[in-house]
Amino acid sequence: MDVKKVFVIGAGFMGSGIVENVAAKGLEAVAYDISEQQRERSRKSIAKNLEKQVAKGRLKAEEKDAVLDRIEYVSEISACKDADVVIEAVAENKDIKVSIMKEIEKYAKEEAVIASNTSSISITSLGSVFQNPERFIGMHFFSPVPRIPLMEIVRGYQTGERAIKIASDLGEYMGKTCILAQDEPGFIVNRMLIPMLNEACFLVERKIGSIEEIDMGMKMGLNHPMGPLELMDMIGIDVELAVMEVLHEEIGDSKYRPAISLKRMVDSGFLGRKVGVGFYVYHEDGTKEPNPKLLEIR
Ligand SMILES: NC(=O)c1ccc[n+]([C@@H]2O[C@H](COP(=O)([O-])OP(=O)(O)OC[C@H]3O[C@@H](n4cnc5c(N)ncnc54)[C@H](O)[C@@H]3O)[C@@H](O)[C@H]2O)c1
Structure with a gap:
């Protein structure tokens, strides 16, 4: 090399x-x-x-x-x-x-x-x-x-x-x-992954499950090492939104519309682990809990 x-x-x-x-x-x-x-x-x-x-x-x-x-x-x-x-x-x-x-x-x-x-x-x-x-x-x-x-x-x-x-x-x-x-938007992996994570945001908005249940569903049911909300917190909520916007703009199909909650989270500074708060709030001792601000949304 x-x-x-x-x-x-x-x-x-x-x-x-x-x-x-x-x-x-x-x-x-x-x-x-x-x-x-x-x-x-x-x-x-x-x-x-x-x-x-x-x-x-x-x-x-x-x-x-x-x-x-x-x-x-x-x-x-x-x-x-x-x-x-x-x-x-x-x-x-x-x-x-x-x-x-x-x-x-x-x-x-x-x-x-x-x-x-x-x-x-x-x-x-x-x-x-x-x-x-x-x-x-x-x-x-x-x-x-x-x-x-x-x-x-x-x-x-x-x-x-x-x-x-x-x-x-x-x-x-x-x-x-x-x-x-x-060179197509999202390449191979993100073309599949990022819309799936966006879909998890729609589930949060519609309260189809709690934040923990949505993550548990994918971990226990599909053997994913992390739930979609935990994963978005690791990737960065701003990165998730930016990629969805590129997919939506370039492909044009409404199925790639970014969830409103993603935009609201970026505006709120809930960018994920890098700032200590996203779908979860991350504590110094390594524990985490669902972001109480998201639980208040009706
Ligand atoms: N986060 C992920 O899981 C992930 C995975 C694969 C690819 N990516 C891609 O990697 C890139 C970086 O993502 P990230 O998660 O590391 O973001 P990040 O926000 O953690 O880091 C971005 C860094 O760029 C620096 N920066 C901004 N403008 C700059 C400039 N003009 N000159 C020099 N430095 C500048 C910032 O200070 C910051 O440290 C993005 O294109 C993202 O899509 C991210």
Whole structure:
């Protein structure tokens, strides 16, 4: 595998997971985020995850230190100049992603492959920003990145074979099984998953079951490891809404209409685990309870 250095843009939930996974496999990882607070949060969350691995006996203390030493945090996107692969993982917003792509184009070396971890935005449209769109590809990871062994490789209409080869090699090196998806909204997994999660919001709105019963139904009845509401809290309610909006706008079918409650939750700041409140309220001691504000809705 030719990739030695991976530059990740956005050190949020996904960016941090990608950085941790890359460094754990012995590659150099650089994380850039505009927010200093996020960079600090990312650094702490990766250290905490690795400490848990040490406590469980899955990692030696000196290996943990070596992984952390391979991670660098930077405050300038221009630091991507010597990376072999640049992976964008900022908010699911096309305008923000396009402005990031323009910046990457300025600084990344010519032979670097540029990827987006977008959950739904067209890889062809993001790739059209580049003078050479053949270098651009979707590398769609799943959360939590270090633990979930799948990556979707998304081929835009202009993505070249070299980018597919390098992205697949890197994905496999990171321990992922790679599946190749065409550039349709939601690709393979989110085309099925995100509307199912949206449907769970309609069930909440109509009080067809309680928050806990809806989750219990899918866990006990279908053997899902997490209920749909727990899963949305982990993914981020804002991410769920943004992906539904792309599906609705691009495909146009009313079956992809985002639930009103999703919009109201985003407006209320109930964004899920990352802020401590979504469908559930998350306590410091690791326990959770249904969000009382949602129970008041009639
Ligand atoms: N959450 C998931 O489960 C999941 C799964 C697969 C893919 N994704 C995709 O990954 C991407 C990131 O999602 P997330 O859940 O990590 O979001 P997040 O909100 O946790 O993190 C986004 C980060 O981007 C940073 N950011 C915003 N604008 C920036 C800019 N202009 N320059 C640099 N940094 C900037 C923010 O400070 C934040 O740290 C989205 O495209 C999302 O659709 C998310």
